[in-house]
Amino acid sequence: MGCGNAMKYYDVSMMVSKDMQVYKNKPEKKPIFKIASDFDQGSSHETQVDLNLHSGTHMDFPLHMIKDGQTSDALELSRLIRKVKVFDMTHVKDGIDKEDLEKLVIDKDDFVLFKTTNSFEDTFNFKFIYLKNSGAKYLAQKKINGVGIDALGIERDQSGHPTHKILFESDIYIIEGLRLKDVKEDEYFMYALPIKMPDADALLLSVILVE
Amino acid sequence: MGCGNAMKYYDVSMMVSKDMQVYKNKPEKKPIFKIASDFDQGSSHETQVDLNLHSGTHMDFPLHMIKDGQTSDALELSRLIRKVKVFDMTHVKDGIDKEDLEKLVIDKDDFVLFKTTNSFEDTFNFKFIYLKNSGAKYLAQKKINGVGIDALGIERDQSGHPTHKILFESDIYIIEGLRLKDVKEDEYFMYALPIKMPDADALLLSVILVE
Secondary structure (H helix, E strand, C coil), X not given: CHHHCXXXXXXXXXXXXXXXXXXXXXXXXXXXXXXXXXXXXXXXCEEEEEEEXXXXXXXXXXXXXXXXXXXXXXXXXXXXXXXXEEEECCCCCCEECHHHHHCCCCCCCCEEEEECHHHHCCCCCCCCCEECHHHHHHXXXXXXXXXXXXXXXXXXXXXXXXXXHHHHHCCCEEEECCCCCCCCCEEEEEEEEECCCCCXXXXXXXXXXXX | CHHHCCCCEEECCCCCCCCCCCHHHXXXXXXXXXXXXXXXXXXXXXXXXXXXXXXXXXXXXXXXXXXXCCCHHXXXXXXXXXXXXXXXXXXXXXXXXXXXXXXXXXXXXXXXXXXXXXXXXXXXXXXXXXXXXXXXXXXXXXXXXXXXXCCCCCCCCCCCCHHHHHHHXXXXXXXXXXXXXXXXXXXXXXXXXXXXXXXXXXXXXXXXEEC
């Protein structure tokens, strides 16, 4: 099993905690932890968590933005276990647009991850860097396989959520909530493993990038 | 990245659903899914889940059975990304004991996964196959690194939870809730990736075994 020897990898998932950053700081989006059992009540300690599936590092499915859209039932795990290209977009202000992407080597079937200044912030920034409508269209024309970003949303402040919809309509997988601070621009092998749930609009992911 | 080419892997995680098997069929242990937002109320569809961290495929930490025991804060991810040995124990009735283990090649620092008849049952069996006290002692003497089983508990019907305690006191990682039906006895490379949470008595895992 040679590929396992001296393997270097990066853990690019977010910690899920009661104080974690959540979209627009909405209190109802904070995970709630409860003690289901402890040693005063029983003979074991068990924790229960109540959380939104769009918390932390996760994958969106079309139902998230499209009525009657596909859900996690359509998941193809092999699309989350594959080569990816990480692009350093820390120079981008506001959002990633077509012009930013035209400078990159992006090919058909690529899975691209965008490292932005978001990765250096642990609190929610209402002006987080996102993928603009024009960038989503460009990626759809390129027929990429998937895209990941280090924000809790792949877009903001675009009426009707065109970035999500363009990507979903082109069957492009969307990963949100990555933490790419320690990862430099390069190619990696990604293991983005979901907690599988049926018929869901999102799935929690744990993601590593292998060098 | 040669090790990624034509890679064959097995997804050995359990689906987390409202109808999934839970320990002793206790209703309070069933995950509860709620719609946090839909297209009648807003512009996106979001699901919330309330679940016990010992649901489905997960890792136990010492706090689960030992007052003031270590929690997920002590997690070393590298111990979950490594070579494992899957042993076919489908011949075992009741529980795995020392005599069953003496027949196997188990070395110091191994991570062993036990495939039992549990993997062929999708409903909770009150007489699930477990690791007996004598088996846990044997593994502790061998100084293994971790053990996984295809039951929601690594033990049952043992007063004081000695199997858990022996393993925890020997710093042996415990994975529960694996699904090994399709995996034959052999060595694999395991990626057991957790949804990271602070100070927890368990973490949800998504696990693949690479051939």
